[in-house]
Amino acid sequence: MRFFLSISSCIVTLAASAVAFAMEPPLPMDQAFRMEARRNGADVAIRWQLEDGYYLYRDYLSATGADGKRVEIATPAGVIKEDPGYGSTEVYYGTATATIAGPITGSLKVTYQGCQDGGLCYPPTTVDIDPAALAPISNSELAAPPIALQSQAAFPLVSKAVTEPADSPGIRISDQSSNGIVGSLLDRGGVLLLLAGFLGLGVLLAFTPCVFPMYPILAATLSREGESLSAGRGFVLSSTYVLSLAAAFSLFGVIAAGWGQSFQIALQSSAATLVVAAIFVALALSSFGLFELQLPSFLRNRLAARRGSGGSLASSAALGFSSALVIGPCVTAPLAGALLYIAQTGDVVLGATALFALGVGKGIPLILMGTFGSGLLSRAGQWMERVRQVFGFLFLATAVWLLDRLLPAGTGLLLWSILAITFAVFIGAFDEMRPEADGAARLAKSAGMLAGLYGVILGIGGLSGATDPLKPLATITVARSGDATTTKAIGKDLxxxxxxxxELSSLLAADGGGTPSLVYFTADWCVTCRVIERSVFPDPTVANALDGVRLISVDLSEINEANQSLMKELQVVGPPTMLFLDGNNNEIAHSRLVGEITADTVTKSASAAKSPP
Known part of the structure; x- marks a missing residue:
C-alpha cells in the first residue's frame, strides 16, 4: 500500500508539473503591447512598449488609409525566432517602432499581432489613428529609450484597440463554440460542475474506438498476477493504470495547448500510427508466447529488490502513462474545448484539471473491470493461457484498426478477413470434433466457424471495394439492385x-452569398479524416443532406501562418473539424463537429444549416 501511495504521489507531482509547464496567465492586449503614436513632421511615428515575455510580429505590422488601401509602413529589422507553428519569423522584444511617411490625409488603421513567449497568440488587432490630432514629437525624442511609457489608454489620440482581424471572413462563431464546453459548464455551476461534467463525458468516451485498446492492455497486465490477483489487488493495479493515464493525458493536453498544432501533427501522423500499431503487434506476439516482453535487467533487479508488488504497480503506471499516446491523437469535442480554454484564457490549472477529470472518466470502466473481473483472471492453468492468447488477438485487432486508417480502401477489410479466419483456425473451427466433447468445446467450435464465415465475407467485400467491416457486402448489394440511377456520393473533388x-471570405461571398456552407478542416496526416472521407462522405444520406450546401475544405497538411491564423479566428483546435454556416455565414449553434464524425451527425448539422432561421 505504501508503494501505491508513492505512485499516487508521483502522479500528483506529474500533474503539478503540467501546471508549472505553462506560462503565467496572459495580460490583456493593451497591457502586453502598450502603443503610442506621435506626429513627426509630416510622418506618423508609432512605438510599442512590450512587456517581458511578449513579442510582436514584424510581418504582421500593416496600415491602411481612409480609402481602405494599404499604405507603406517602415519598420526596422527584428530578431529571428523559430516558432513551432509559423517557422522562422522576425519579431520584436522590448520595444518596436514603425514609421508611416506623409503627407497623410484622413485617418489610418494600424494592425499588429503579438504573442506571449511560450504561451498564447493574440488575434490581429486594429487601432484607429487620426494623424491630424496627434501631438508632435522630435526624432531624438522618438529614438530615445522609452522612460515610464504610459499605457495606451492614456493617449486619447489613439483609439482603444479592437481585437478583430483586419481580414475577416465574416463568419460569426456561435456562442456555443466561442464559450466552449469549459466556459458553459463554469457559467452554469462553477468548478464542481465542470469537473463532474468532464468526468461524465469521459465515461461516455470510454466506449469509443479510441479507448477500446485500453481494455486488453489492462487485462493482460492483470493476468500476469495469476492466482495472487484478488479484487483488492485488481482495484489497486487498475487504479494505478488509470491515474497514470489521466495524468499523462492532462500533461499532453497542456503541452498541445502551449505548443500549438505541431504537437497534434506529431500524434496524428502516419509515422506515429505505425509505431503504435507495431507496439500492439509486439504485445500480441508476446501473448502468443513467441517471446517475453520485459523491462531492462537493471530495472528488473531494482524492482525485485523491493517488494514483489512494487514491480507490478510500476509496470501498471508505465503502461497507463504510455497508453495516453493511443488516445491522445483522438480529437474529441471535450478535448478541443479544454485546449481552446487553455489557449484563450491561459488558465492552465483549470484546463489541466478538466483534462485530468476527462481521463479519469475514461478509466472508470477500466477500474470496474479490473476490480470485479479479477476473480475470472486469477484462475490459473490452461484456461488462463487461452485467455492470454485471446488477448493477443485483441491486440492484433487494435493494430488492424489503426492501420486500416492508413491503407487504401478495401485493404483494411482484407486484413480483418485474415484476422477472423486465423482466429477461426486457432479456436479449432476446422479440427475434428470428438464425440465425447463437452458443451464448451462445441460452443467454441461454433464460434470459430462463424468467425471463419465472417472472415470469408470480409474478404469478398474487400475485393469488391467495400470499406465498412459492418457492411462488407454493401457494394455487391448496390450492384445487384438493378437501380439505374447513380448513387449520390460526396468526394474530396467536390x-x-x-x-x-x-480565400475563405471570397468563397463565402461567391454568387452573392445566401448559401449555407460547410467548412471542413482536414489534413493528409489526420488518420481520422481519412476514415470520414472514406466512410462518411460516400454515404447517400450524407450526400442528400449536403445537397445545396457549399462545400469548402481547409487543408492543414502543412501548417503555415495563413491557415493557423484562420484556425485561431474560427477557434478550431485541429482536424477533423466541421463548421456549418447558414446563408448569412452565421455558425449554427450546437452544429460544430469535432473528432469522430458519423453520417448521422453530419446529416443533422447539415439539415440545421439549411433550415430557415
Missing amino acids: FQSAASTS
Whole structure:
C-alpha cells in the first residue's frame, strides 16, 4: 500500500508539473503591447512598449488609409525566432517602432499581432489613428529609450484597440463554440460542475474506438498476477493504470495547448500510427508466447529488490502513462474545448484539471473491470493461457484498426478477413470434433466457424471495394439492385479549397452569398479524416443532406501562418473539424463537429444549416 501511495504521489507531482509547464496567465492586449503614436513632421511615428515575455510580429505590422488601401509602413529589422507553428519569423522584444511617411490625409488603421513567449497568440488587432490630432514629437525624442511609457489608454489620440482581424471572413462563431464546453459548464455551476461534467463525458468516451485498446492492455497486465490477483489487488493495479493515464493525458493536453498544432501533427501522423500499431503487434506476439516482453535487467533487479508488488504497480503506471499516446491523437469535442480554454484564457490549472477529470472518466470502466473481473483472471492453468492468447488477438485487432486508417480502401477489410479466419483456425473451427466433447468445446467450435464465415465475407467485400467491416457486402448489394440511377456520393473533388482568411471570405461571398456552407478542416496526416472521407462522405444520406450546401475544405497538411491564423479566428483546435454556416455565414449553434464524425451527425448539422432561421 505504501508503494501505491508513492505512485499516487508521483502522479500528483506529474500533474503539478503540467501546471508549472505553462506560462503565467496572459495580460490583456493593451497591457502586453502598450502603443503610442506621435506626429513627426509630416510622418506618423508609432512605438510599442512590450512587456517581458511578449513579442510582436514584424510581418504582421500593416496600415491602411481612409480609402481602405494599404499604405507603406517602415519598420526596422527584428530578431529571428523559430516558432513551432509559423517557422522562422522576425519579431520584436522590448520595444518596436514603425514609421508611416506623409503627407497623410484622413485617418489610418494600424494592425499588429503579438504573442506571449511560450504561451498564447493574440488575434490581429486594429487601432484607429487620426494623424491630424496627434501631438508632435522630435526624432531624438522618438529614438530615445522609452522612460515610464504610459499605457495606451492614456493617449486619447489613439483609439482603444479592437481585437478583430483586419481580414475577416465574416463568419460569426456561435456562442456555443466561442464559450466552449469549459466556459458553459463554469457559467452554469462553477468548478464542481465542470469537473463532474468532464468526468461524465469521459465515461461516455470510454466506449469509443479510441479507448477500446485500453481494455486488453489492462487485462493482460492483470493476468500476469495469476492466482495472487484478488479484487483488492485488481482495484489497486487498475487504479494505478488509470491515474497514470489521466495524468499523462492532462500533461499532453497542456503541452498541445502551449505548443500549438505541431504537437497534434506529431500524434496524428502516419509515422506515429505505425509505431503504435507495431507496439500492439509486439504485445500480441508476446501473448502468443513467441517471446517475453520485459523491462531492462537493471530495472528488473531494482524492482525485485523491493517488494514483489512494487514491480507490478510500476509496470501498471508505465503502461497507463504510455497508453495516453493511443488516445491522445483522438480529437474529441471535450478535448478541443479544454485546449481552446487553455489557449484563450491561459488558465492552465483549470484546463489541466478538466483534462485530468476527462481521463479519469475514461478509466472508470477500466477500474470496474479490473476490480470485479479479477476473480475470472486469477484462475490459473490452461484456461488462463487461452485467455492470454485471446488477448493477443485483441491486440492484433487494435493494430488492424489503426492501420486500416492508413491503407487504401478495401485493404483494411482484407486484413480483418485474415484476422477472423486465423482466429477461426486457432479456436479449432476446422479440427475434428470428438464425440465425447463437452458443451464448451462445441460452443467454441461454433464460434470459430462463424468467425471463419465472417472472415470469408470480409474478404469478398474487400475485393469488391467495400470499406465498412459492418457492411462488407454493401457494394455487391448496390450492384445487384438493378437501380439505374447513380448513387449520390460526396468526394474530396467536390470541395472548394481555402488556404487563408481572404480565400475563405471570397468563397463565402461567391454568387452573392445566401448559401449555407460547410467548412471542413482536414489534413493528409489526420488518420481520422481519412476514415470520414472514406466512410462518411460516400454515404447517400450524407450526400442528400449536403445537397445545396457549399462545400469548402481547409487543408492543414502543412501548417503555415495563413491557415493557423484562420484556425485561431474560427477557434478550431485541429482536424477533423466541421463548421456549418447558414446563408448569412452565421455558425449554427450546437452544429460544430469535432473528432469522430458519423453520417448521422453530419446529416443533422447539415439539415440545421439549411433550415430557415
